[in-house]
Amino acid sequence: MTRFGLNVRLAAAGAMALALAACDDRSGRVDAPEPASLADLSAMDALPYAEPARVEYQAPAQGYAWAERAYGLQRAVYDTPPDYGFDYGGVEPLAWETEDDWVMYAEPWDDGYRYYYYEPGAAYPYFVRDGDYGYGYGAGGVLVAVFDAGGRYLPADVVYRVAPMAGRYYLRGHDLRSAGDRARRIRVTEEVWARRAPRVIRTADPWLRAARNDRDWRAWRGRDQDRELRRFEPEAERRAVRARQWREHSGRRAVVALRAQDHGRPHDAEVRQPDRRRFEADRREQARQAAQERRQVARAERQRQQQVGDQRPERELRMVRDDRQRQVERRQVGRRQFEQRQRRPAEQQQAGQQAQRQPPQRQQQAQARSAEQQGRPAAGRERGPGAGRGHDKKD
Numbered sequence: 001m002t003r004f005g006l007n008v009r010l011a012a013a014g015a016m017a018l019a020l021a022a023c024d025d026r027s028g029r030v031d032a033p034e035p036a037s038l039a040d041l042s043a044m045d046a047l048p049y050a051e052p053a054r055v056e057y058q059a060p061a062q063g064y065a066w067a068e069r070a071y072g073l074q075r076a077v078y079d080t081p082p083d084y085g086f087d088y089g090g091v092e093p094l095a096w097e098t099e100d101d102w103v104m105y106a107e108p109w110d111d112g113y114r115y116y117y118y119e120p121g122a123a124y125p126y127f128v129r130d131g132d133y134g135y136g137y138g139a140g141g142v143l144v145a146v147f148d149a150g151g152r153y154l155p156a157d158v159v160y161r162v163a164p165m166a167g168r169y170y171l172r173g174h175d176l177r178s179a180g181d182r183a184r185r186i187r188v189t190e191e192v193w194a195r196r197a198p199r200v201i202r203t204a205d206p207w208l209r210a211a212r213n214d215r216d217w218r219a220w221r222g223r224d225q226d227r228e229l230r231r232f233e234p235e236a237e238r239r240a241v242r243a244r245q246w247r248e249h250s251g252r253r254a255v256v257a258l259r260a261q262d263h264g265r266p267h268d269a270e271v272r273q274p275d276r277r278r279f280e281a282d283r284r285e286q287a288r289q290a291a292q293e294r295r296q297v298a299r300a301e302r303q304r305q306q307q308v309g310d311q312r313p314e315r316e317l318r319m320v321r322d323d324r325q326r327q328v329e330r331r332q333v334g335r336r337q338f339e340q341r342q343r344r345p346a347e348q349q350q351a352g353q354q355a356q357r358q359p360p361q362r363q364q365q366a367q368a369r370s371a372e373q374q375g376r377p378a379a380g381r382e383r384g385p386g387a388g389r390g391h392d393k394k395d
Contacts, residue, residue: 046109048175053135053143053166057156063145064153064220066136068228070117070127071211073104075229076236078208079201080243081193082106084185088176094188094200095180098235105176112203116173125173128166129207135166151210151217 057063073096082094094106094113101120106113109130117127128135133154136145143166146154188196211217221229 047168047172050167050171052163053137053141053170055156055160055163056138056142056144057159058136058138058144060145060153060216060220063136064217065224065228066127066145067134067147067151067211067217068221068224069119070115070129070134071207072229072232073098073102073117074115074204075208075211076232077104077239078204078243079197080239081190081197082188085188085192086180086183086185088179088183092186093176093180094196095185098232099238100235102232102235103177103180105173105180106200106203107172107176111199113200114169115204115207116169116176118173118177123174123177124170125177128169128173130169131203133162133165134207135162135169137166137170141167141170147210149206149210151207151214153216 076098077096080096083097085092085094088107091108093108096104103118105116105118107116112131115129116125117129118124119126124137124141126137128137132149134147135143136147138144143159143163146159146162146166148154
């Protein structure tokens with residue numbers, strides 16, 4: 001569709017919106033969204049129809065995670081050659097796959113690329129990014145968050161406004177994933193990558209800069225403690241080695257210049273020279289930013305370990321105090337047992353002496369009782385005759 005045709009459609013859409021607003025004066029009516037831009041209409045015309053994405057708007061505390069995963073994956077592969085390409089309707093999307101099966105596709109579009117990001121084993125993207133917006137998708141393709149090109153977290157009204165485009169991108173991402181699984185994989189030669197790398201880097205850099213520079217996004221990352229980025233660190237290290245090998249490969253500049261001559265366009269090398277300079281400058285800036293982030297992570301880890309170390313003496317001191325207390329209690333118990341063992345012979349000896357003294361005492365008591373019993377009959381005999389004589393005399 002020509003730009004004139006798009007202008008006609010845009011004017012017609014605006015006129016219809018104004019007519020509807022004039023006919024309906026109900027105060028509770030929600031204002032219609034702003035008309036789509038020419039770029040949006042052009043992109044939608046190039047995509048098959050799909051239902052608008054269902055919206056379940058997430059607050060930034062949850063929604064940033066989708067953009068952070070896309071940033072982490074793209075940062076990990078950044079300026080490294082793609083793993084393969086594949087044919088899709090006459091164009092050749094590029095594909096990067098991590099060792100743990102995260103996938104990023106770059107689909108040629110206009111003078112740049114659209115990017116699709118997939119979790120391991122997923123048939124649909126969790127994030128799609130074009131030149132204007134980044135779209136985050138939850139389960140079932142619901143649209144949960146939208147970001148602008150500068151990394152700003154957009155409000156809910158914008159999310160609803162771009163839902164039609166998000167629905168088409170989600171379906172497009174599924175078709176791309178299916179084609180990437182079915183189609184023959186095309187090796188991306190060094191010559192091809194040398195030609196396409198500047199455009200890939202040029203369309204990747206704004207997103208990477210937005211993730212580093214947006215204040216709210218950085219604050220969220222700090223609260224998240226780089227958890228989403230750490231999952232891609234092994235892949236970033238592996239890719240860094242490959243990127244260095246690619247850049248240091250001998251004769252690469254000669255290959256690029258020779259290709260320009262073969263196409264009969266010697267001026268192409270001059271045209272691409274600024275892109276290559278930007279490529280190298282951006283690569284150095286990316287390396288510097290990555291090193292700074294690694295230092296921040298290392299510093300945070302040292303602080304955490306220091307906090308743990310500061311707590312350790314207190315725990316150890318408490319353990320020492322508890323151990324000493326137990327030792328004191330054990331010594332007290334041992335001392336009481338020792339004293340009991342020391343007292344036991346003396347108590348036994350005293351009991352034996354008492355047992356030895358008891359027989360003479362019992363003998364003396366028996367003799368005393370016997371003497372008392374013997375004295376009682378004698379006294380009775382002495383009283384008996386006298387008492388009888390007195391009785392007889394009275395009578």
